[in-house]
Amino acid sequence: MRTLKRITRGIPGLYLLLILLLMYLPIVVVVAYSFNAQPKGLMWTGFTTEWYPALFQNRQIMASFKNSLIVAGWSCLIAGVIGTLGAVALSRTKIRSAAALETVAMLPIMTPEIALAMAFLVTFSLVGLPSGMLALVLSHATFCIPYILIIVRTRLTGLNPSYEEAARDLGAGPVRAFITVIVPLIAPAILSGVLLAFAMSMDDVIISFFMAGPTSTTFPVYVFGKLKTDVPPTINAMCTVTLGVTFIAVAASQLLRSKGSNT
């Protein structure tokens, strides 16, 4: 009886472990195959690191990776500024249209990406904006804003208003109080939001697919194209690098948030 009870007690833990293993299985497989000697990566034939240098010699891959970084960088910068200012302003104003604005501003991450991609595609074609880097940055910044908005807004709700009041009482103007008091207090939240937005932008396939021009392919769009046609031997190394970048960004974002919520 006792052993039976001990066994059943272990079941929830085993279940947690099993699901977590399944969640990480495909990631582990991709990373493992990136060190596989056999180029097509079907059978395990031996350990090698040759695909990583090969990656850096492939000009197409490097160009698409560079494009991804540029797009993510600009979108995060734009979204970081607009999202932070918007979050601060929204937490102050009590006008009714602000609530409506907040809901509408969240739409880009609520609607499925393909609907958003279509909206950008038809609008940019209407105003004559060709597909390419600018279209990519505008569209990415739009879906990056909600992440920063939510995270900074959550942080501001938990913030003690007396910090700012003290600064104002001591004679700081609103702008100075904002820069010297509020921004340092919400900096971890801003950074956390920006990192998350960065990961989202680096990972995006669907919107980028419709926004990228012939010379401005982003990395995930390149990978998607290759997965459907010929899979190059370097693909696993390629995927491992992106996974690494997003993993670090997401984990850092999470750590910042759990640390930042203590003040």
Add this chain to the structure above:
Amino acid sequence: MRRKPNKKGGLLALMPLYLWTLLLVVFPMGYVLVMSFMTKNDQFGVDFILTLGNYIRLSDPSNMNILLNSLKTAVFTTLLTLLLGYPFAFAMSKRKKSQRNLIMLLVIVPFWTSALLRTYGWMLLMRSNGLLNNVLMGLHLTEKPIQFLYNNGAVLFGMTYSLLPFMILPLYSSLEKLDNSLLEASRDLGAGRLRSFLTITLPMTLPGVVSGCMLVFVPSVGLYFISDLMGGGSGMVLGNLISYYLTTGRDWPMGAALSMVMVVLTFLTMGVYRRFASNDSLGVF
């Protein structure tokens, strides 16, 4: 000394967000709505001739079959993620705090990392000369490779896998908030484990269930690269159809009408969610 909030400064700070949202969210979506009532012309362009034709064409068998299939996939994916996710969130909420935080981090990281790359990982495992078939043949459990990929089941699997964290996170957030004293009270009053679960835990976590279902249902109609890669032509979803009309199909008004179907679906589920879980965030952030 209380100062009135600086109204002008507040509005000024709001302007960039307001303008950006107006120009890049409201206008584009409004334009898609308008386009869904326009007519496509022979030059792959769009004529400003009002018509309901695009919406009428939704019922064409070629569109309807995919719409229905997408709906079916969405319902099954939601059910599967709920069945797998609830026990997970439940077991997770019973762990020690340090363990809970670790599991949370482990669930969140794949939640935010590329679904495309993880789908590719499954393709590596499941294709006919992949790892899984090699293991099965090595164990003499099968003579020739089993075709795991390129059918409806593979699409359902891929969707369930990709969207499972979307279910677990809101479920866990509502389970974590559950007041344990309620459960103790019901146990003290003589209710069995199952009865306490059905009469207390389940109703109290319903908001989590609803938001989880919403977060799985809506994206599942749009994740067309999963059906593209794992289904290879079968198990197409609404997203495949829109992408077809935007690219090879060259019929933007039809794509716009289908987009509107998707947007309406999003609004409906958001409305349902607001009714059930008016409290706070989706539990995702």
